[in-house]
Amino acid sequence: MSGSTLLALSYGLLAVFFFSFVFRSVRLARLPIHLRWELAPIPRDGKRAGYGGSYLEEYEWWKKPREESLVSEMAYMLKEIFFLKALWEHNRRLWWFSFPFHIGLYVLTAVAGLFFIGGAAAALGWPGPGFGLSVLLRVLSAVGCVLGAVGAAGLLVSRLLSGKLRIVTTPVAVFNLALLLAVFVTGGLAVLSVPDYAGYGLGYARGLFTARPLVGVPGVYGAHLVLVLLFLAYLPFSQMMHFVAKYFTYHQVRWDDRPLEVGGRMEREVLDLLSQPVTWAAPHVGADGRRNWVDVATEEIEE
């Protein structure tokens, strides 16, 4: 693949990634507020969170200031993000593959970030990395690829061989893991076979900022870059967006125990939702497409 083709492909696929990622994330964020559906423990509850207690344990809780701990919440999130705490505690066998898989992804994401920063700096005249930074980028990439490949291969094999995983495994789930395995393997091969690994990476990133194609991209490096770009473009449409979804499942479902306040923003939002027409067809609902939620919910109490 020529450098120009790679550059054009990069712009196209990165644009798909960026806009789809934003669109899908915003779509989740803009889903309407729902009925309360919290689930203990809620780490924000500070010292109570250790055993799963909530502010509802307080006698006349509405008279007392709520004790909240951002530190507890952050600690929980960091343990979950970086150590996959829930999997460690409840599904240890899978954790041994899932943990390196995710750490591999994090490391490669960090490396990509460094390449982009370096590329931007190079576009502004930075002469390029010294020996130390080159080695660091190479080592980090190697670590990320090895961890990711081990994890992805392990997860793939588990998914195909384990009866309990296989029952819910779809072709898409296998494809997702295979795609990532390919990303890790080609990345690892590029680290091993391309002497100026860091230089090519920075050159590619600089090219994105300057629109100057990289010349003479080694085949395995090009394959790795194309796979990364394809993965990124595909990511927003896949279950792998669960890292975004997880924010909402935790913060807006499990941990959202905010009571409604009269006159507040939440009440206005709910009143707006309650004014929508209902079309459920069961006779007891009493919907006709014009009557709204308030109408159908209060018909029994109209004097």
Next chain:
Amino acid sequence: MKKKLRVRDISRLGSTDLTEVDPDALLPLPPPYDTTDGLPAWKELKPEARERMVCDLDGVVALSLPKPESEEEERKYVDQFVSGLQKLFTRENNWTFLQPLTLALEYCVGCQTCSDACHIFKASGENEVYRPTYRSEVWRRLVKKYVKPGGRLLAPLTGADVDLNWTAVSRLYELAYRCNLCRRCAQVCPIGIDNGLIAHEMRKLFSQELGWAPRELHEKGTVLQLEVGSSTGMNQVLVKDNIDFIDEDIEEETGLDAHTPWDQEGADVLLIHNAGEILAWPENPGAFAIILNAAGINWTLASEDIGYDGVNYGLFYDDVQLARVALRHARTAKKLKVGKIVMGECGHQHKALMTVADRILTGDMRVRRESCMTLLEEIVFSGKIKFDPSKNDFPVTLHDPCNIVRNLGIVEPQRRILRYLCPQFREMTPHGVDNYCCGGGSGFAVMSGNNFTDWRVSVAGRMKFKQILDAFADQPGPDVRKYVCAPCSNCKGQIRDILQYYGALEKSGITYGGLAELIVNAMVDVKGPFIKWEMH
């Protein structure tokens, strides 16, 4: 069969069951419950019943769904199902749970962490049909195929291989009632996927679009409650009569004031019991009356509207019914101008009125709501009542109602009371927010059609029974009387059925009851023991 089961088998045609409960595979229980000898046999479904009702999931019939009389009728239901499925994903029809449902359906990675957390799946011997993800995956594939744009075209790629037919629809209806909605699976999910919510949404679709719901929850549940005042069928005259009888009996028995004030405008506390207590466990409302009077609380019960029955089965199957019941509870409190509603010992009442309905109690329907656990704790440690914990010197363990503990985070108040008043209190393993459901959750405790009670007790309640036995393992014989404190009406009903089924009072000396009863039993001023060591 279970190892070969595929997700798409849900729509496999035929009159045979998709699976069956294998008695030999069930979770083992400790002696003397390690054998089925002497246990009541499962109720046989008569051939004519099988001919009349849908029975092709697991040999169990919870819902008595009549078989359609023609293929045309089958097609009508399938079409209605698709219509309902689409409505579940619209803002106007399902804003109530659209975000949690979307998240649960689109982002599960199939790691199966949830499976080991499910008491039904584990107790059944890991029957694949009861795996939390089985139900959800069927649903997910149907949504991909029949709701998403281009779903049928992309089905071979997305793995959406479940065909929609009458068999799938009717099996899914039954399958929606093989989950207690306890949300233990959601609690362990690394991503926060909620399979319980998916089952809940399935139930909603059937109820709100097709008009299908268990008779015990709908006709005999919310509909009866909204018409008469209570799902027990008691109207306000009957409930007052019953409470009068209870007050008299309890006063005679204890020598204390058990008078229940009715409809006291401006009372600090409007106590709303699950009305099932009044009929099945009258000692519980009686105990509350003694405690509140002894503590000098300005309290009342409400006889108007539905104010004397905290039940809200809408929580389990229908958002519209949930809202109707919750709004009428709030309206009763507003009319009486009370300071707050206090939930009686009823888990789903707690969850329905304190949290799930919280955001629809807007404007002048806003009323303060509190758990009886916190009020009882406040009273017990206030010094207003004298206690003698030695009166409760027998082994006591605590069942954590999922709706109060895991779903509301009310964990410690009841424990602080038990640690203070019950010298031999011991925890189950696991307990608190990690507890196992009793198996009666989400309405199961009041559902008893056909052979469902057998399944509910033998499979859904099996893990809880094992926990109870394990908690008392140091004194297993019937000579030592033991008490399972279950501060929830539905849980009590389920635990009663479990203990009766296995003869646990006779074999192990285990009985059950609420928290208020233990408090009254420990009161210095109560003459004689309040707790009766009998199965009732």
